Amino acid sequence: MSETAIEIEGLRKLYAAAGAGTAKEALKGIDLTVPAGSIFGLLGPNGAGKSTLINILAGLVVKTAGRVRIWGFDQDANPRQSRAAIGVMPQELNIDPFFSPRDALEVQAGLYGVPKHARRTDEILRLIGLEDKAEAYARTLSGGMRRRLLLGKALVHWPQVLVLDEPTAGVDIELRQMLWENVRRLNAEGMTIILTTHYLEEAQEMCDEIAIIDHGAVIVRDTTAAILERMDGKTLLVRAAGEVGRLDLPEGVSREDRADGWLAFLYPRSRVHAGQILAALTAAGVDILDLSTAEPDLEDAFLALTGTR
Numbered sequence: 001m002s003e004t005a006i007e008i009e010g011l012r013k014l015y016a017a018a019g020a021g022t023a024k025e026a027l028k029g030i031d032l033t034v035p036a037g038s039i040f041g042l043l044g045p046n047g048a049g050k051s052t053l054i055n056i057l058a059g060l061v062v063k064t065a066g067r068v069r070i071w072g073f074d075q076d077a078n079p080r081q082s083r084a085a086i087g088v089m090p091q092e093l094n095i096d097p098f099f100s101p102r103d104a105l106e107v108q109a110g111l112y113g114v115p116k117h118a119r120r121t122d123e124i125l126r127l128i129g130l131e132d133k134a135e136a137y138a139r140t141l142s143g144g145m146r147r148r149l150l151l152g153k154a155l156v157h158w159p160q161v162l163v164l165d166e167p168t169a170g171v172d173i174e175l176r177q178m179l180w181e182n183v184r185r186l187n188a189e190g191m192t193i194i195l196t197t198h199y200l201e202e203a204q205e206m207c208d209e210i211a212i213i214d215h216g217a218v219i220v221r222d223t224t225a226a227i228l229e230r231m232d233g234k235t236l237l238v239r240a241a242g243e244v245g246r247l248d249l250p251e252g253v254s255r256e257d258r259a260d261g262w263l264a265f266l267y268p269r270s271r272v273h274a275g276q277i278l279a280a281l282t283a284a285g286v287d288i289l290d291l292s293t294a295e296p297d298l299e300d301a302f303l304a305l306t307g308t309r
Contacts, residue, residue: 003035003036004033004034004035004036004069004072005034005035005036005037005038005070005071005160005161005192006032006033006034006057006068006069006070006161006192006194007033007067007068007069008030008031008032008033008053008066008067008068008069009031009066009067009068010029010030010031010065010066010067011027011029011030011031011032011053011056011063011065011066011067011068012025012027012028012029012030012063012064012065012066013025013026013027013049013052013056013061013063013064013216014026014064025216026049026052026216027049027052027053027056027063027064027066027216028215028216028217029065029066029217030049030053030066030213030216030217030218031218032211032218032221034161034192034194034209035192035208035209036071036160036192037187037190037192038187038192038193038208038209039183039187039192039193039195039206039207039208040192040193040194040195040207040208040209040210040211041195041196041197041203041206041207041209041210041211041224042054042194042195042196042210042211042213043196043197043200043203043210043211043212043213043302044212044213044214044306045214045306048213048214048215048216049213049215049216049217050196050213051165053213054088054163054165054194054196056068057070057086057088057163058083058086058088058163059075059079059082059083068082069082070082070083070085070086070161071085071086071160071161073085084112084113084157084159085159085160085161086159086160086161086162086163087154087155087156087157087159087161087162087163088154088162088163088165089150089151089153089154089162089163089164089165089167090150090165091165091166091169093143093146093147093150094150095138095146095149095150096138097137097138097139098137098138098139099137099138100133100134100135100136100137100138101125101130101133101134101135101136101138101141101149101152102121102125102134102135104138104149104152104153105119105121105124105125105149105152105153105156106119106121108153108156109121109156109157112156112157113157114156114157119156120155120156120158121156124152124155124156125152127152127155127182127185128148128149128151128152128182129148129178130145130148130149130152133145143170143171144171144172144175147167147171147175147179148175148178148179151164151167151179151182155186159191160190160191160192161191161192161193161194162186162191162192162193162194163194163196164183164193164194164195164196164197165196166196166197166198167179167195167197168197168199168202169197169198176202180202180206183195183206195207200297200298200299200302201297201298201299203224203298204224204228204297204298207224208223208224209221209222209223209224210222210223210224210227210298212227212302212305212306214305214306214307219305219306220305224298227298227301228295228296228297228298228301230301231296231300231301231304232268232269232270233266233267233268233269233296233300234266234267234268234269234274234293234294234295234296235264235265235266235267235293235294236264236265236267236274236277236278236291236292236293237262237263237264237265237291237292237293237294238262238263238265238281238286238288238290238291239261239262239263239288239289239290239291240263240281240286240287240288240289241287241288241289242287244257244263244281244284244286245284246284247280247281247284247286248280248283248284249265249277249280250267250272250276250277250280251271251272252267252268252271252272253265253266253267253272253277254266254267265277274293278291
């Protein structure tokens, strides 16, 4: 197995001007590698260039410049092999309403040139929980079932790399849990997963490594733990008995009196520790009823790195 699932060097995409508009550079010389066997998060605000990047990987958009290798196959020199190595579960529900799930998977497998004896249609139907709907018209399926079918279509050729583009947008909790169970199982079997999502708590829980794209450029690429470690701010929450007056807090600590009765102290963990804040409360005679600390999460890192706050 290759050590690298995806290798991207100097990838640019320039969309020509339309009408009186101006040309738009969607990708600005991206360099990115995705380790084989990982669950890799590709995050960014709307319009950052994620969809353009995914569509280039899938062979749906022609790049302006750069080099892309998928599972060791150069996209220009070996286009068929590179496309065969990747499967994409798109955001849009692009399903023929008159096909059954079984028909949809069989047709998709045929398009990828999978011979009939090598197709795993029944296995995929079981995996995505549509075994009992295998012969129903796709138009009769619920929205969640159609999303499952999109996953199944991405798996018909059993690719080495699976891209999930906003897979849980608008789905219920049960479907979300089923999807993540399937993702973990596929990853455990050796499949590399690339995930884009606006649910950052999912990315934090699922992804080994993350790249954040903004304005067509990669602004950070690291392990999830290392990205979180960059965030210096931490919060101490305190519930006190009675009113709390002025406190002699360490330098760099800010205080917020919340409407729910909690006091929130935001502090830089590299320079201040919670014990110093508690000492200031004790010195002021504050009777503490309850307390907790909150670590920065991926949403905090995302907002800080993309300049949203």
